[in-house]
Amino acid sequence: NFWMMGDTGPCGPCSELHVDLTPDGDTRGALVNKDDPRCFEIWNLVFIQFNANADGTFTPLPQRHVDTGMGFERASAIIQGTKNLTDFSGTISNYETDIFRPIFDELEKLSGKKYASTLPVTQASHLRSGDGKTRVTDRQDACVTEKIDIAFRVIADHIRTLSFAIADGIIPSNEGRGYVLRRVLRRAVRYGRTLGFHEPFFFKLADVLARTMGDIFPEIRAKQKAIKVTIRREEEAFNKTLDLGVAIFNEAIRRRAFLAGEAERAREHGRDVAVVFPGDVAFELYDTYGFPLDLTQLMAREKGFSVNVDRFNELMTQQRERSRAAQSKIAIEVISEEAEFQPTIFVGYEELDLVCEVAAIDGDVLVPVETPFYAEMGGQVGDTGIAIFGSGDRKVLDTRRGKYGPYFHKLSERIDAQRGDEVRLVVDAPRRRAIERHHTVTHLLHWALHEIVSRDAVQKGSYVGPDKLTFDFSSAALTPQQKRDVEKLVNEKVRENAAVSWTEIPYAEAKKRADIQQFFGDKYGDVVRVVQIGGDPKALNGYSMELCGGTHVRSTSEIGSFRIVREEAIAAGTRRIEAVAGDAARAWAEEEAARQQEKFKMLARKKSDVGALPTFAKEAETAEMLRQIDARAVHLEKVDVDVREWEKKNAKTAEAQLRSRAAEIANELAAEHAGKNSCVAEVADGDGKLLQAIVDALKPKFSGPILLASAKDGSVALVASVPKELTAKIQADKMIQQIAPIVGGKGGGRLESARGAGKDVDKIDNALAEAKRLIAAA
Template sequence: MTSSEIRESFLRFFRERGHTIVPSAPLLPASPNLLFTNAGMNQFVPIFLGQSLCPYSPPRAADTQKCIRAGGKHNDLEEVGFDTSHHTFFEMLGNWSFGDYFKKEAIGWAWELLTNGWGFPPARLYATVYEPAHGEPGEFDIESCEAWSALFAGAGCDPDIHVAKFGKPDNFWMMGETGPCGPCSEVHVDLTPEGQSRGRLLNRNDPRCLEVWNLVFIQYDARGDGSLSLLPARHVDTGMGLERIASILQGTRGFRDFSQRISNYDTDLFRPLLLVLEKLSGLPYKGALPEPGGRGEQSDVAFRVIVDHFRALAFAIADGILPSNVGRGYVLRRILRRASRFGRTLGLRPPFLPELLPPLTSTMGEAFPELVEQESRIATVLATEETLFAHTLERGLSLFEDLARDAARRESREISGEEAFLLYDTYGFPLDLTELMAREQGLRIDTRGFEESMEKQRSRSAAAREDDLLSVAAQSDFVGYEELEAEGEVVLLLAGNRAVFDRTPFYAEMGGQVGDSGTIEHEGRRLPVVDTTRSASGAHLHRLSEVDRLVPGCRVVLRVDRERRKRTAAHHTATHLLQWALREVLGPQTIQRGSYVGPDRLRFDFTHTGPLSPGQISRVEQLVQERIVEDEPVSWEEHRYAEVRNDPRILQFFGEKYGEHVRVVSIGDCSRELCGGTHIRHTGEIGFWKILSETGVAAGIRRIEAAGGVALLDFLREQAAIQERAWESLHRKEPGIPPLAPFSAELIPAAAAKRLEERRELLQSLEGRIRQTEKQAAKKAEDALRARARRDAASAASAAERCGSLPALVLDCGSVPASYLPLLWQAIQGQWEGVAVLASRDPQRAAFLIGVSRTYRARVNAARLLQEILLPVSGKGGGRPELAQGGSARPESIPAALGHAKELLRAAG
């Protein structure tokens, strides 16, 4: 089974048993105590704790959850690569009962899916149940023991051997020191060649006996004194790693071959990524493990590290988590730098990680569409971070080599903690990266000394940070609503090239709007301001490219990047219009749930139960554009919050924290909202405006991305370039077709016209050019396909055969667009009569067409035949009795579907 088939069959199994299929929660967790979403249960914790009601009827759910374990309590980072099972990112399949079914049903369904659904041999399965040792909580889980014993006995297996009892460390689950807890029951599989381990390898950390499913039964409430009381409702929480199940099913060839060692990396989740690395590096991946102590086949370790870390990075960035120097962002940066460092082992030059995106989106994009939607952003972030680290690495390696030579002369062969900390503090080398490089040279690191140096820096930083924030708490006078240039005085210089000024026109990142960038002028030198953020006390923190000549008390001139601010302000005003339009179209229950406002585009998250229809999207666009064309005035006033907090005419979010003074931003007569962001003066400055995408990001949360003005021009220009590249590719394949004329940059003036009518005419002209380009490319592509279909028709017709008494052409046309199939059928009909079943594929989808010549329509109905062949492959389609088309998200299913079609035609004949 493929990983997609495993995931799909798991969810289908529990859907058929009354479970609501819940989308994966984002990797950015709702809980402030977590770095990343690290378990399937994270999104259900409020239900377990009684903080929210279960929204599912019946109260049971199933899901596949994205997880990262690379920091905090659960941290597998440094094990990755040195074995074949640890991962920073993995996918957890789970089913859940919230006060509904309990042990007997959960155990019965687990057995049914494993043995009947996936073919696990019962004799190779073992179950563990909770039996407390002296002093451990609770009592023997007799209910689970009896349920498992009955199932094993029914399969002819001895329950005394196949049901084992373990204590608290293995079979009792607790959410924390206090709170919900209960016994758990684990399912293990014996992978020894003979399958006769008789339970001796259970919980021994032996790769020949793997845990495959953990069933947690939450029935107690742990109290501070160590006692347990029964919960008013009992819950089931299960978890099963997709990677491990795939490794077992694929590694044993469906339990037919137990001669090979099982590896998660030998599955279809990783092999496409490894193949790209093999091509880039020119080296083969052999799957070898390092010898004890870390020596041996380092290239295979590097292969595993890179593909694992890449998956974690891609999924995290898709969920909005970016590499940085703090918190979860720093963990991501460590992961990326570790992957980049291992890339050197394979001789790869950065940036190489973006090359792995196509196979990832191909294999996982259907289950996780955010990978496809954010592919461009993921590639940009990865390339930028890799390139920056490459420069840092080159400088740091020279120092490391000096330190390593000195350490090699010492009897201890040890790099001191202070030296390792210098590499970390100055060159950004995480400790595990330094340890890796030291291990490659037979050296070790004084980790205790490193931690002592780190703790000293934390203490200094914490004290300095507290003093800094206290000293500047009320000393940043923001004048940027009215001014984009101002004189100011340096109040404080902080670590990381950050500066605080007594007066600033730079807007600091807040409320979804990005911070300003620009320049600081001092003594004739201009220093770039990279971004502006806000401290907890409200001070504006300006991150500069350098602060070498700045000292507290010196005077500077601060200048905001005007074009970037104008674009951002236009998008912020458009966000208010978008919110107003959504409430007009969808109703007043539509509530903002997050936003991003930047110079490139805007993003707006809001509550809604499902996708917007094309009509709703069109209506929202129309309402916003009408207000832009009307050139509505945009104004703002400052009020005391107490004066406006209960004003129903002003849109405000009662979960937000507002200060003593607030700004009310008004747009004509349609929108009044509390907002501290920057805005344009008239809506006409936005120019033309368009929704670029509408997607779901979580249960009940939708996301719109849009752009206006110059940012939209940039987007349209990019789309034109994409069309031209696609046309050039087609032109190379069909050289007889003349190339398109290049897109003219002269269509886009250097500055927007002053008059709104001129801007609108320009944008309409540009849109027309884009539409013309798209139509021309589509027409040329169709002509090329039609010509190919005419050329292929004769050879295709010659491949026809008889299915019973019916002349049939059942043909896999390979990797061609779905639009090729009706063109081929049209060309064939002039040369041949019968029933044609045609298929084509791309990396993510299979397309099917069934055509029936007039002579045979009384015997074969194309639409009905299509439904019958698509049903087993979860496809959809329709049509008329003489012609039907459809598709499936499983291109690998084409041979089986075409074989099924032949059987049905033989029966009809």
């Protein structure tokens, strides 16, 4: 045969090894590559010697080699299914091996269902049942069993995919290979419904895989806990929306069932009529309920429908456009013919004040030949500052890098200048230093998370600005102790005053260094910049080393005090830490002290004798300010608990007093209405809570309706009660709905109990009279 990886690329002739599983083994290749289960490929030797070109021609490769690939599961199926090639009468299937059987055993134990070894009818009709295994010939009778077996196979196959991938450091997410994993996992969870699972189950299968494959793949055992935690977190998140999404899917299918029937009848008469699942619903399932498109397509195929993918893609495009518009900050106009510019030379690692030449200027956008201004990249915001021209000064509001390398400097307003003019560019130095502190401490935070939490805490994104930093990473929620430990470790490293250095090396060399952090999906040039913390400067022996083009401090002591101010979820399996350092930490401490003071005032208003809040000294060193904040937080937590306990105690006392007063008034009303079945009365100076308590006390004393009214502080309260056996004649909610408007209000409730309110105190007598009339009429 001839093997090609695609329309273009390396290719060459190949020798395929197929196994003939027919009873006599004499088909002589007639079934090869015919999708017949009686003959399948287990090995391929590809002689890579050509490159396929886009024009259809083939060019010999300068280096040629043999690429060999064996199907592990298929080879195992052949060996075990034929008893070492001695008996071909049994079932030969990838799933009838000790690779999958342990997973099936665990699934059977968890679900209470059995794997019956069925095969789809298109395959089963070819195979004999010499070993007594189930064979599907009657599609109708075996439909349920076949669906259960399919679920077993999909789930078992997918737990292997997920476990190995997570062990290799790939985490389910919404982008790239992470989204492939998320789709695989959600497909498996959906098949779990076929086996009756409505609670997380999938993660439990990781233990079986660790037992059976851990000897050959030790990383499966080494990261067994992380694999289970990751899968369980994803499973729990999808379970919350899966059933709702399935309900919406089924409703959409139900609405099209009639059309599907009509289409089937049309096909019987020779007319091809297609009924598709709506792309709008598919997009809703994706956007709101987390259903990957391929999962919706799978479910639709099971019902005999295709999905309107064009409409889905149209809605997806619209969403992306809305997202891009929402995320835009300061708009920087792209100067036409950007590709004609030479890349701007960045000298801002060493210079913050530079006289240079204008390469281009268009209105309020400047492109210089070289610049000390850092352009927004890698999470670090762009620099601001001043541009001084011969004709005047302009503020630089932002700096961005164009596709082909020019740096666009957004000016505060237009300036009369032209190409070749001289301009002095001055970076806002205090702002840059604040950004550098946050960027370097971001590297320390990343390192500390690996040390304290997990090596699998993979960076997913970051923001580095003068006011704060945010760091997104894959992980479960951090415990309070983990947050304290991470913060403590970072501050210890800051105080060590370790050197921060950077050096450029070939990317090929960086790729060989497992201790240099680099990020999947990022594009790197032939030469990369490594930022190192600790060790000998530029010796690439620091404890933290990352590929990074951003700006940094020269030593960790320049960072100042570090504080984590927030840790939260931003997506399934992705956490975000927000933190501050240096002057930003000091500013945060002052703001936090003000927030603490407001909270203390609120608590003191509830209970006046609470202990005084510890003082906060604004003139103290930043580290001391943070210690004061911590002490105040501990005190506030104690005061908060004391106030809540005090409120609970007072509430119980108030409730007892209310019920005592209600019982006393109820006894008086019962005496006044002795011999009557119902009670309609006014209570002095009462609110709705008191009236309800009185009604509750009156219910055992009257067999008919009760209606009470009261006025307090210019408001009218109404409460009605009707015994259940009388609700066919008169209803509490309707009675309130008719009486409340009389006192200028409204209300409602249930047949047996209802409440209302109004503002016209002078009409209470009229309302009571109407209540008596309604009860008498019933």
